[in-house]
Amino acid sequence: MRIDIISVVPSLLESPFSHSILKRAIQKGLVEVVLHNLHDYGFGGYKQVDDYPFGGGAGMVMMIEPIDRCLSALKAERNYDEIIYLTPDGERFTQKIANELSLKNNLILLCGHYKGVDERVREHLITREMSIGDYVLSGGELAAAVVADAVIRLIPGVLSDETSALTDSFQDNLLAPPVYTRPEEYKGWKVPEILLSGNHKAIEEWRWEQSLERTRQKRPDLLKNFW
Known part of the structure; x- marks a missing residue:
C-alpha cells in the first residue's frame, strides 16, 4: 500500500x-x-x-x-x-x-x-x-x-500477531473485554480465576460475556448494529 x-x-x-x-x-x-x-x-x-x-x-x-x-x-x-x-x-x-x-x-x-x-x-x-x-x-x-x-495496522504482516487486530474493539461492534497480566495478585487485587484455569473454551465464553457487558455499559449504541 x-x-x-x-x-x-x-x-x-x-x-x-x-x-x-x-x-x-x-x-x-x-x-x-x-x-x-x-x-x-x-x-x-x-x-x-x-x-x-x-x-x-x-x-x-x-x-x-x-x-x-x-x-x-x-x-x-x-x-x-x-x-x-x-x-x-x-x-x-x-x-x-x-x-x-x-x-x-x-x-x-x-x-x-x-x-x-x-x-x-x-x-x-x-x-x-x-x-x-x-x-x-x-x-x-x-x-x-x-x-x-x-x-x-490492519495490513497483513504489520502486527507480529495478526489475530490481535481481529480482537480489537469495534471489529464485531463490541468493545474488547478486560485484559490482565502478571502479577496474578497486586495489593489484594486478583486476576479473575477463569483466566488462570487453562480452559480455553470457558475463557473465550467469559471474554464474550465481558465484551457484551462492557458494551452495554459504555457504548449501548453499538448493540443496535450487533444483533
Missing part, C-alpha cells in the same frame, strides 16, 4: 510514522507513506496556497489550484483508489471503514487547514470526505495520522 498525505505543514506528520508499529511497517516495505508540502505547488515567492473568502468573513481558505496541481502530479504517476479529504463535517471514520481501506492499494489523504478548502475541491477533486469526530482541530494532519495508523 502507498499513502500520500498532502498538507500545508507536513512536518507535523513526521513523528507518527517514525516510531513503533508504523515505522516497522514502512521499514518492512509493507506500506509507503509519502508526505507532500502543498506550498511546493503554491504561487509566488511565498508559495501561497490560501486566500480570503469571497463574500467576506473571518479566516482563510485553501485555494483550489495548488491542490489540483498536486493531485494531478500524483495521479499522473499511479491510479488511486480513494482521494480522501479530512474535514470535521465528513463521514465518521469507523473500524469498518478502516478495514475497507486496508484492502486498497493507493490512497491520498488531503489535510484541511484554515477555514477549509475551496468548495470546488470537494465537488470535483476528491472521492470521499472523512471525520474522526465531532470537533474541530487546527488542521487535518492529526486526523490523517489517525486514519493512516488505523488502516496500516
Whole structure:
C-alpha cells in the first residue's frame, strides 16, 4: 500500500510514522507513506496556497489550484483508489471503514487547514470526505495520522500477531473485554480465576460475556448494529 498525505505543514506528520508499529511497517516495505508540502505547488515567492473568502468573513481558505496541481502530479504517476479529504463535517471514520481501506492499494489523504478548502475541491477533486469526530482541530494532519495508523495496522504482516487486530474493539461492534497480566495478585487485587484455569473454551465464553457487558455499559449504541 502507498499513502500520500498532502498538507500545508507536513512536518507535523513526521513523528507518527517514525516510531513503533508504523515505522516497522514502512521499514518492512509493507506500506509507503509519502508526505507532500502543498506550498511546493503554491504561487509566488511565498508559495501561497490560501486566500480570503469571497463574500467576506473571518479566516482563510485553501485555494483550489495548488491542490489540483498536486493531485494531478500524483495521479499522473499511479491510479488511486480513494482521494480522501479530512474535514470535521465528513463521514465518521469507523473500524469498518478502516478495514475497507486496508484492502486498497493507493490512497491520498488531503489535510484541511484554515477555514477549509475551496468548495470546488470537494465537488470535483476528491472521492470521499472523512471525520474522526465531532470537533474541530487546527488542521487535518492529526486526523490523517489517525486514519493512516488505523488502516496500516490492519495490513497483513504489520502486527507480529495478526489475530490481535481481529480482537480489537469495534471489529464485531463490541468493545474488547478486560485484559490482565502478571502479577496474578497486586495489593489484594486478583486476576479473575477463569483466566488462570487453562480452559480455553470457558475463557473465550467469559471474554464474550465481558465484551457484551462492557458494551452495554459504555457504548449501548453499538448493540443496535450487533444483533
